[in-house]
Amino acid sequence: MMMGLHMSHPDPPVRLKGVGDSLWITMDASLPVEVLKKELCKPFERLRHQAVNARIILDPGEKALDEPLLEDLSTFLKNRFQVGRVSRPPAPKAPPEDASTRPDPENGWLYQTEDSLVIAGRVRSGQKVEARKHLVILGDLNPGAEAIAGGDIIILGTLLGTAAAGQPDNESAIVVAMDFRPTQIQIAGYVAAGMSSSAGKKPEFASLDNSRVVVADYTKDNPFKRLAWPEVR
């Protein structure tokens, strides 16, 4: 899963970007602590009041970030810039068999540990959301934005951008939206554009029927209504 909302820069020792509701700092942890502090000041001075109470994630990249250093930098940032919680990046992989290790709810989307992905918010032009399996967006997908999923795409909001479900070859995948006005729909390898049976404003879904993408009213023609037994998608 990735969101394409970061601009690239040459490689300074400390880099800062907004990720979700946090500020993500990538830094070279092998530098002396004084140098690190000096470098940290640069982006934070630029942000000024916007850093107040912000959640900070210190990412040492490949290198190790030991506890005393994390503690030291955390105290420094809190005192100097009144930032909120300072932490390491969330663990990239939780062991899948252990259901009790849930991903950090606020940063869960950074490293997808489950196959399906639920995100809230508006996906804007130029941004891209990807899920290995199903993708649920509690919000809108704007024109120029892309949603890509191995399984279904469910948008509890307005679909105006491009949605590609069932990638690369799951022909049973569907795309559902509360307000269905996509720029383009792809299911498995099939592409369709500018097709809404209504002018939007009601829940519709797209599915494959004989190698063609078709759109129908979700409340009337819900494809799962006639299933004999609830099943896992």
Next chain:
Amino acid sequence: MDGKIIVVTSGKGGVGKTTVTASVGAALAKQGKRVAVLDMDIGLRNLDVVMGLENRIVFNVVDVIQGRCKLRQAALKDRRIDNLYLIPASQSDEKSVIKPQNMTWLCNKLRREYDFALLDCPAGIEQGFKNAIEAADEAIVVCTPEVSSVRDADRVIGLLYARSITPRLIVNRIVPQLVEKGDMLSHADVVDVLSIDLLGLVEMDDAVVVSSNTGNPLVQQKESRAGMAFNRIAMRLDGHPDLPVEDPMAGRSFWQKVGKKLGRKNRTAKR
């Protein structure tokens, strides 16, 4: 002084960034603030022309950054409005002569000298845009009621949020008659897609073109609807954040509070 740096940007070209920068700058200065407007469109300067100051330019923003003159030497005083200064772009350089770290330095200087510095950003999302937003505290996104403009504005909004800059929206060049006939997107449609705070709605107004040809500031023309809209935008930026946004579609004297209703805050990015 601890001034505010506001970048005026849009993604798409020709939607009114320069007009907004000049008019909002003038209106803020009329309200008694010390204001600098900077032309960051290096290589294609025109803020000086719109303000009627082109024949006074000696130094420009690149000269300031490269240490050839002091900030005050490059700042041209407006002919008609006190407390308004223009720092022109260089016409002969390329955007790449300015580096993001230069902007941090420059903006720190501006904060000390002015209450507001408005940066007129070039179109696009390349180097010139990145420079202009590098050290900005806030952003004004200008958009016209056209699908392509909305798309570009949306892209820019995403990039601004990624830099923790909170954008506010001005919808410019609204033609109420066309909206009424359904031939133009309504501002509500635009706000609906972009969902950021609405700072103002500006109608298409011939006075804009006349003013940029005569140098007579729009915001001093009482009969100009665009000029009055810019005055109210300046009030919203300075001290009256809740001043209702006047709906060009509503009856001429009817004020509707669309600011709160339509300007749904997007809180995904940390301020």
